[in-house]
Amino acid sequence: MDAYNKVVVESDYRVNLEMKRDGEKLLSSWQISAFIENLSRSYYKNELLNTIESYINKGTDLENIFIIDESFKLNNIYKNLGILYLRNERDAKTLYHLGKPIGMFPNEKLMKINCMFEIFRKVNETLSEYKVKGLNKEKLSGLITFSISPKTTMIAIKEKIISLANENLNQSSQEEVRNKEQNKKIDQKKLANSLESSTVQIMSSYQKMESDFISLAITKESILANDIKDINETPSNIAGYFNTFKSTFDNLIRPIIGIYNPNDNSVEIICRDFIDKTLYIEENKRFLDIKSISRNSPLAVCVVLGIGGLTFLSRHITVALDERLLRKQQAESAVNISEEQEIADLMSEIKQAIEERVNNKEINIIDATQDILDNLRRGNEGRFVENAKDYGFLNEHAILKVRKEA
Structure with a gap:
């Protein structure tokens, strides 16, 4: 505390x-x-x-302070909040269900988790359209660990998730389905194209961010050296990364804020006594x-x-x-x-x-x-x-x- x-x-x-x-x-x-x-x-x-x-x-880096892109829901209990260890399956699922993280300052690890969560969602939506079993959320902890590795590219993350989807497709094809309407043969080629197209916008967005990484690093150094005193002094495309936290905070009614600890890959959700209904006492x-x-x-x-x-x-x-x-x-x-x-x-x-x-x-x-x-x-x-x-x-x-x- x-x-x-x-x-x-x-x-x-x-x-x-x-x-x-x-x-x-x-x-x-x-x-x-x-x-x-x-x-x-x-x-x-x-x-x-x-x-x-x-x-x-206390010395916490601004890039390790993040906001979730959605407000917390009034009807949810959220009793598992507090410190979430992202190598833990339950905690990784908890973060996923809260929404996508956005750093107060751009953070490559959080950007990759954000995009990975979005790819995971889009792939699941596509599988549902084709009546194929959805991805197992128990896989999220492993996907987070894989995603934040410096050597892991966003292409590799996308391919890993689509590979998990193909495993589910193969399993669905082998199972006997009694319902004739559901037993229609799945057009695997069409599904593969749909899975790929569902991630195009996410991949394009990440590639744009990736092309700005060097400029972002230089800007962060200048800010930390106090050479830049106002974020809006920077080019608009770079300032946008630093202003997203504020615009999200302003627009959400009940924002969720977390503190990311890169040392043990954990997240602390702050002010949880406002979020967890069991603490409304x-x-x-x-x-x-x-x-x-x-x-x-x-x-x-x-x-x-x-x-x-x-x-x-x-x-x-x-x-x-x-x-x-x-x-x-x-x-x-x-x-x-x-x-x-x-x-x-x-x-x-x-x-x-x-x-x-x-x-x-x-x-x-x-x-x-x-x-x-x-x-x-x-x-x-x-x-x-x-x-x-x-x-x-x-x-x-x-x-x-x-x-x-x-």
Whole structure:
């Protein structure tokens, strides 16, 4: 667990967000739900960004931080998340079902896994069309290991997957099928052409990326040397690789972020307590809990969330200590404790946790990296502010009350 999450999870504090709407006009249940969903999304994304920054400050390379190209599904449980060892069959399947990884900075290994997953899917879809048994997902761990080898080409990956498909075709041809409609002879030549054509676009896309590898390596070196301070200073075709993470993060409602460890070929899914439904419990210190929605004029909403929410909400909403907590703190202290100082100390603790270095190692966040993080934060906060204003909740009545858990 990174330092930031340790502080948030082990903190005795929670935050009550109380918001009262301007005006007498009521909102529909759809509008209230949309506002809560937007708040939940902004809060979750803020926790992701705090955690990402914490990992960067620990020395994690940006190319090993990735986003999945799909949001997590609300109806899935995702109880096997955490650290996924990609040499393990179950863990490899788990990553495959989440979606395709996209590095914060271009990462050749992740690019190959991304394309391999897509070829695997396309081949399976083609086999299904011809009523041939699909590829065994138990093979994914071996395919990942094969794919990330420096000597393995994308052509070799494609041929290996198609070879597995041909094995299934041969097996299907030998089996007796009672259903006459299914017993029609499979046109093997037509199937072979279909398998090949299903991968053409993927192969073309990868070949384009491959032709840019040298330029990407040079650009990464320049960024790390702080010679390039803004990704968009680079040619548009190269900048696109570095901007895909941000555009995906912005567009997805519930993004999944992972940390790839090339040493043991593992992946850690961060903020899984927002994803795994078995962790939707009161003991979860980061869980966003709706305490009340009052339709009395004016309409009021009260939610409880983790202290990490202060890192973006406090820039737009007044923060105060719960009155009972302030009185208790003052009674227990020999010196007079001001509300402002108590809040400042808590904010400082969170900030220090995000910025903590490993073994006090000095790690400078380069300008381009800071620019990426700042843009991600601005985009996330901007959407929250716009939404809260649209629904009339961002006003002098909005307040964040810091309270201590009993």
